[in-house]
Amino acid sequence: MKLAFVTPRYGTEVIGGAEAAARMLAERLCLRPGWEVEVLTSCAMDHLTWENTEPAGTTTVNGVTVHRFPTASQRQLDYFDLDAKIRLAPTAVGLAEARRWVALNGPMCPGLVDAVAVTDADVVACYPYLFATTVDGIAVSPVPTVLHPAAHDEPALYLSAFRQSFRHLDGFVYHTQAERDLMEYAFGNGAKPQIVLGLGVNDPAGAGRPGGELVGLGDRPYLCYLGRVDEHKGCGMLAEYFIRYKERHPGDLALALVGPVSDKAPDHPDIVVTGTVSEADKWDILGGAEVMVNPSAYESFSLVLLEAWSLEVPVLVNASCAATMEHCGRSGGGLWFDSYRSFEVIVERLASDDGLRRRLGEAGRQYTERYYRWPSIIERYTGFLTDVVARGPRRPTRLKRLVQPDAGREYVRRG
Amino acid sequence: MVPVEPTPSVASDPSDPAERVRYLAEVMAEVDAEVSRRRASGDIPVGLEQELDELFLEFSPVGLHGKARLRETLSLVDRSAYVDISVPVASEKLVGTYVKRLIRKSMGWYIGFIVHQIVKFAWSVSRMLHVVVDHVEDLEAAVEVQRTPPLPASVVPSADPGAAWWAPAAVEALSGVEGRVLHADCGNGSLLDALIAAGVDAYGVDPAGAVIEAPVGRGLDVRAESLLDHLDVVADDALAGMVVTGSVQWLHPNERDRLVGLVGSRLAPGGILVIHSATPESWMGSISPVISDLAPGRPLHAETWAQLLGDRGFRVDGRSSGGADRRIDHVGAANPDAAALNAAIDAVNQALLGPGEYLLVAVRER
Numbered sequence: 001m002k003l004a005f006v007t008p009r010y011g012t013e014v015i016g017g018a019e020a021a022a023r024m025l026a027e028r029l030c031l032r033p034g035w036e037v038e039v040l041t042s043c044a045m046d047h048l049t050w051e052n053t054e055p056a057g058t059t060t061v062n063g064v065t066v067h068r069f070p071t072a073s074q075r076q077l078d079y080f081d082l083d084a085k086i087r088l089a090p091t092a093v094g095l096a097e098a099r100r101w102v103a104l105n106g107p108m109c110p111g112l113v114d115a116v117a118v119t120d121a122d123v124v125a126c127y128p129y130l131f132a133t134t135v136d137g138i139a140v141s142p143v144p145t146v147l148h149p150a151a152h153d154e155p156a157l158y159l160s161a162f163r164q165s166f167r168h169l170d171g172f173v174y175h176t177q178a179e180r181d182l183m184e185y186a187f188g189n190g191a192k193p194q195i196v197l198g199l200g201v202n203d204p205a206g207a208g209r210p211g212g213e214l215v216g217l218g219d220r221p222y223l224c225y226l227g228r229v230d231e232h233k234g235c236g237m238l239a240e241y242f243i244r245y246k247e248r249h250p251g252d253l254a255l256a257l258v259g260p261v262s263d264k265a266p267d268h269p270d271i272v273v274t275g276t277v278s279e280a281d282k283w284d285i286l287g288g289a290e291v292m293v294n295p296s297a298y299e300s301f302s303l304v305l306l307e308a309w310s311l312e313v314p315v316l317v318n319a320s321c322a323a324t325m326e327h328c329g330r331s332g333g334g335l336w337f338d339s340y341r342s343f344e345v346i347v348e349r350l351a352s353d354d355g356l357r358r359r360l361g362e363a364g365r366q367y368t369e370r371y372y373r374w375p376s377i378i379e380r381y382t383g384f385l386t387d388v389v390a391r392g393p394r395r396p397t398r399l400k401r402l403v404q405p406d407a408g409r410e411y412v413r414r415g
Numbered sequence: 416m417v418p419v420e421p422t423p424s425v426a427s428d429p430s431d432p433a434e435r436v437r438y439l440a441e442v443m444a445e446v447d448a449e450v451s452r453r454r455a456s457g458d459i460p461v462g463l464e465q466e467l468d469e470l471f472l473e474f475s476p477v478g479l480h481g482k483a484r485l486r487e488t489l490s491l492v493d494r495s496a497y498v499d500i501s502v503p504v505a506s507e508k509l510v511g512t513y514v515k516r517l518i519r520k521s522m523g524w525y526i527g528f529i530v531h532q533i534v535k536f537a538w539s540v541s542r543m544l545h546v547v548v549d550h551v552e553d554l555e556a557a558v559e560v561q562r563t564p565p566l567p568a569s570v571v572p573s574a575d576p577g578a579a580w581w582a583p584a585a586v587e588a589l590s591g592v593e594g595r596v597l598h599a600d601c602g603n604g605s606l607l608d609a610l611i612a613a614g615v616d617a618y619g620v621d622p623a624g625a626v627i628e629a630p631v632g633r634g635l636d637v638r639a640e641s642l643l644d645h646l647d648v649v650a651d652d653a654l655a656g657m658v659v660t661g662s663v664q665w666l667h668p669n670e671r672d673r674l675v676g677l678v679g680s681r682l683a684p685g686g687i688l689v690i691h692s693a694t695p696e697s698w699m700g701s702i703s704p705v706i707s708d709l710a711p712g713r714p715l716h717a718e719t720w721a722q723l724l725g726d727r728g729f730r731v732d733g734r735s736s737g738g739a740d741r742r743i744d745h746v747g748a749a750n751p752d753a754a755a756l757n758a759a760i761d762a763v764n765q766a767l768l769g770p771g772e773y774l775l776v777a778v779r780e781r
Binding site for chain 2: 152153154167177180184185188189190191192193194195231232234236237240241244295296297298318320328329330331332335336338339340341342344345346349356359363380383384387391
């Protein structure tokens with residue numbers, strides 16, 4: 001069985017997000033006997049500019065064959081004007097304008113779309129929903145095609161261009177039940193073949209060092225955030241809440257923000273920012289934490305929760321994030337906050353209650369072991385794709401490819 | 416501050432999913448109670464608390480998904496209703512600051528006049544939205560009181576439909592159908608296995624999340640949803656066939672009406688509907704008293720289904736009876752009153768007893 005992933009960008013440099021999830025699946029799937037995997041992607045690594053930074057052609061990344069095609073243009077400033085307009089009432093946006101939004105969102109990659117049209121794969125998997133490569137890939141694919149949407153409840157999801165496109169899919173693969181509910185609500189695709197798969201978590205790979213020493217906190221207890229330090233991930237809110245907490249609860253507790261820094265965190269004696277750390281350091285820092293906090297409201301899966309639970313570390317999540325709330329509700333491995341008040345009460349309680357932390361951590365570990373280990377994930381995924389292919393050849397879609405927008409002023413990334 | 420109670424060192428079994436859910440609910444209830452107590456104590460100045468709450472909202476999705484939070488969305492409107500005309504004048508160059516300040520000052524009377532009207536309009540809209548939200552919440556409360564509680568999934572025994580007397584007839588009716596076939600209340604998925612073995616592209620739904628773990632583990636496409644919730648997210652004409660069992664017997668009349676409408680639109684023309692149900696006569700005697708007491712509705716006669724479906728463009732193609740046949744035996748001929756007694760028994764058998772279940776096969780004609 002040959003599977004072709006279609007993603008807007010691909011590579012070990014892409015940290016987190018849907019494209020990294022595609023890479024995790026591809027790298028494990030290509031090790032499975034009888035399975036061949038290739039990736040069709042752009043030469044871009046920056047999802048804001050779509051600048052061609054990688055050479056076109058075929059390479060191998062961690063055992064996976066990757067075919068790169070240049071983007072036809074970089075992101076244009078017109079995108080931002082149209083994006084602001086569609087945000088107001090996305091369901092009222094006409095099909096032509098919605099397709100223009102998708103084209104402006106990019107990446108427009110004609111060579112990639114040509115390659116999908118003549119693919120010799122048995123099945124195509126597009127990942128994630130939001131991009132031109134997905135809409136065009138679905139339009140031209142000659143073989144059964146599935147989508148990993150990695151969808152959030154955002155205005156773009158309701159554009160008619162996606163509705164028109166997704167009608168022609170042969171299956172959907174979701175990260176969580178919450179994502180399935182959202183997609184079914186938005187697209188009425190309940191009768192289509194689908195699976196809630198998620199991602200697998202690796203075995204902990206720490207070196208057994210005290211996490212506090214690695215982040216310069218010695219033996220002080222600490223909360224840990226793991227991921228890109230970014231306002232949109234809720235890090236600013238987390239830092240602000242933590243500073244208020246410390247004003248009202250002086251003591252040893254610290255906060256470690258671990259990951260590449262997009263937005264500077266406030267300077268505070270109880271907050272440390274590590275920047276990017278090695279895999280081994282990550283596991284050790286996580287293992288030493290009292291609690292792993294994920295303040296982001298926009299997660300589609302949140303692998304870091306499962307990594308924390310692998311080490312029996314309890315988690316604290318944002319109550320407005322459907323994906324992390326679902327993990328906590330199903331596992332019993334974490335609590336959630338919906339205001340500073342609840343943040344304060346929960347942190348106070350978790351910091352002082354060993355029994356609660358142990359119990360949550362153990363419940364999270366059991367959940368992770370049961371549902372999110374790679375062998376069972378790959379087993380279910382291959383079974384699903386085999387069933388999709390067994391349903392027979394794909395009917396031609398009669399969908400047209402997106403039209404390359406007229407050249408306009410290009411967006412330039414600052415900083 | 417009141418210290419929160421630590422968790423007892425001897426806790427109940429964390430490996431039991433129901434126990435985990437209960438425990439989590441208990442902890443979060445304690446957290447909520449403590450949050451309410453602290454809010455009431457006013458130990459954080461109101462302005463600061465509001466600022467911190469708004470910080471949370473700023474990073475929360477307010478999407479179009481059905482359950483967007485009214486009050487929180489409204490607070491975003493309120494926050495946006497004020498337009499600040501004090502344009503920032505800071506500049507990297509000294510002259511820039513001066514020029515900006517000059518422009519702001521000279522334009523102030525003009526911008527202020529327009530902004531005043533915009534703010535007035537925004538506040539009017541905000542006030543109207545507050546009235547609307549109040550009304551919506553009143554309506555929701557009134558509707559909630561009138562809502563018929565659904566039958567708890569926990570009281571319904573898990574089903575093994577593949578082993579039922581009607582399973583072969585259902586498989587036969589759907590064999591050769593091209594397209595997706597839904598089995599509602601599919602239980603352990605045994606009928607799905609039989610349908611798939613017969614070449615049918617079948618999938619299932621069942622409201623009991625615990626029940627579906629086994630069929631999902633076998634690689635079947637089975638979702639933890641009620642039939643009505645599922646049909647709500649299925650496109651028109653998307654299904655080639657449906658098998659409706661289990662809860663169809665005790666749907667509330669309003670829900671049954673909704674079901675008939677949804678079946679009529681989700682099944683493609685030519686699509687096949689298979690309904691299995693107990694007869695009303697046998698249901699009270701054979702079903703668990705908990706179900707019969709708590710069920711929001713009662714089964715229909717096969718003739719009633721045929722009538723309802725006929726009104727929606729279905730043609731009934733087949734009907735069969737089966738299940739427990741609870742008939743009273745005739746008395747022996749030696750009994751001097753045998754003729755009269757047996758006539759009475761026949762009347763009772765015909766009116767009240769006989770086969771306890773039926774299977775109806777219908778085709779959507781238009």
